[in-house]
Amino acid sequence: xxxxxxxxxxxxxxxxxxxxxxxxxxxxxxxxxxxxxxxxxxxxxxxxxxxxxxxxxxxxxxxxxxxxxxxxxxxxxxxxxxxxxxxxxxxxxxxxxxxxxxxxxxxxxxxxxxxxxxxxxxxxxxxxxxxxxxxxxxxxxxxxxxxxxxxxxxxxxxxxxxxxxxxxxxxxxxxxxxxxxxxxxxxxxxxxxxxxxxxxxxxxxxxxxxxxxxxxxxxxxxxxxxxxxxxxxxxxxxxxxxxxxxxxxxxxxxxxxxxxxxxxxxxxxxxxxxxxxxxxxxxx
Ligand code: C2E
Ligand code: MG
Ligand code: MG
Ligand code: MG
Numbered sequence: 639x640x641x642x643x644x645x646x647x648x649x650x651x652x653x654x655x656x657x658x659x660x661x662x663x664x665x666x667x668x669x670x671x672x673x674x675x676x677x678x679x680x681x682x683x684x685x686x687x688x689x690x691x692x693x694x695x696x697x698x699x700x701x702x703x704x705x706x707x708x709x710x711x712x713x714x715x716x717x718x719x720x721x722x723x724x725x726x727x728x729x730x731x732x733x734x735x736x737x738x739x740x741x742x743x744x745x746x747x748x749x750x751x752x753x754x755x756x757x758x759x760x761x762x763x764x765x766x767x768x769x770x771x772x773x774x775x776x777x778x779x780x781x782x783x784x785x786x787x788x789x790x791x792x793x794x795x796x797x798x799x800x801x802x803x804x805x806x807x808x809x810x811x812x813x814x815x816x817x818x819x820x821x822x823x824x825x826x827x828x829x830x831x832x833x834x835x836x837x838x839x840x841x842x843x844x845x846x847x848x849x850x851x852x853x854x855x856x857x858x859x860x861x862x863x864x865x866x867x868x869x870x871x872x873x874x875x876x877x878x879x880x881x882x883x884x885x886x887x888x889x890x891x892x893x894x895x896x897x898x899x900x901x902x903x904x905x906x907x908x909x910x911x912x913x914x915x916x917x918x919x920x921x922x
Contacts, residue, residue, distance in 0.1 A: 669724055673731060677703050680735050682753065682908035685873060686899040686922065688887050693912050693921065695752040697788065697895065698736050699902050700728065716758070725758040733757075733771060737778035737785060739905065744781075748913045754786040754816055759793035762800055768807035775813070782812025788839070790818045791825055802833060809834040816873070821861070830868055837893075838865045842876025845896070849881045859889050866890070883922060898922075 672678055679701045687694035702710040719725040733755045743750045761767045775785060787808060793801065805815050814836040817829075822841040830838070840861065848854050862872050874886045877896030886894060899922065900911065 665722060665724060669727060672702065672704070675705075677705070678728070678731065678735075679703060680732060680739070680905065681902035682905060683895060683902035684900040684908065684911060685893045685895045688891055688894055691921070693751075693900070694893070695754070695786075696908060696912070697754045697902075698732060698756070700732050700756075720758055720760060723760060725760055726764055729756070729758055729761065730770065730774075733785070734774050734778075737774050737780050740780050740784050741778045743909075743913070744779075748909075750784055751912060752784050752786050752814070754788045754814075756788045756818065759790065762793060762797065762804060768804055771808075772811055772813075775811070783814060786814040786816055786836075788816045788818040790822075791820050791829075792823050798829075798832070805834050819875075827864065830865060830870060835870050837871045837873055839873045839875050839895075840891075842896075845874050845876050845882055845886070849879070849885055855885070855889075858886075862889050862891060866892075 681699045681701050682696040683699060684693045685695045685697065686692070700712050700715065702715050704710055715728075716725065719728050736753050736755050740750055740753060771787075775782075808815060815834060816837040816839055817833075817835050818839050819841040820838050821844040829835075838861075840858070844854065844858060848858055865872050871892040873893040873895055874882075874891045875895050877883055877886065877894050877898045879898060882896075883894060883898050903911070
């Protein structure tokens, strides 16, 4: 009898777990459905090569066109998918879409430029993460360097040893690593030195008020100088005005990504902009 009581009491927890599992299952079914119905779309935001005076490369950003909820932006989608680990599958799916797209551009004879893909910090703890991604690159015959990985700076603090091994695994195969959102949290200068990072993306938060705040300009200038002295290129994110653009250009930033240059756009529009129109002429 005592046992029965204990089991009944546990029933409360059982329902909770059951509900969670059902909910998880629902989301998983949703995900399969969304994939098979092509509801996830990759948008491309062009990056501008300041010294070269032309667009060069892009960041892939997911969009979910849900028939029920409408267009769900990544700011909403990513945190939900991170809380139930679905982000692992979403990121891998987006990564493969990008590999496939690069393959298609190559087959069409374009001089293909790199595309960077966002990778959730949860990947770090997935067994076989590096091999799975390298397999996709090989399967689609993507030459090294054309697909890049963006990891946010917050990932970098979790487990330095694991992170170092992971990044080296990609570096050995020629996959460039970009550190995303630098300056949004407790940025570590030490990590710039110890990790194999190819490109540092300065967070929009540092760019936003830069034109009005001399102190911020000093910080920006020294971060840019420091990164470049370590052979790390620098991209400024979220540049919206000509003043910001001019300031960052004076500071010798390598790439600019922001609405001032171009917004994220569907693949077809990106192709027109980069592979059919500009022909190397200076835009800004
Ligand atoms: P992020 O990786 O830092 O990407 C840049 C974000 O800033 C994008 O937002 C882009 O549209 C936006 N942005 C670019 N220039 C400007 C500008 O001048 N002004 C303003 N206001 N915004 C600008 P988006 O597409 O909404 O993505 C938000 C975040 O969601 C991304 O930030 C990234 O952390 C995450 N994300 C997007 N796609 C994926 C994905 O496939 N996987 C994962 N794990 N995360 C993703
Ligand atoms: Mg990013
Ligand atoms: Mg960013
Ligand atoms: Mg960001």
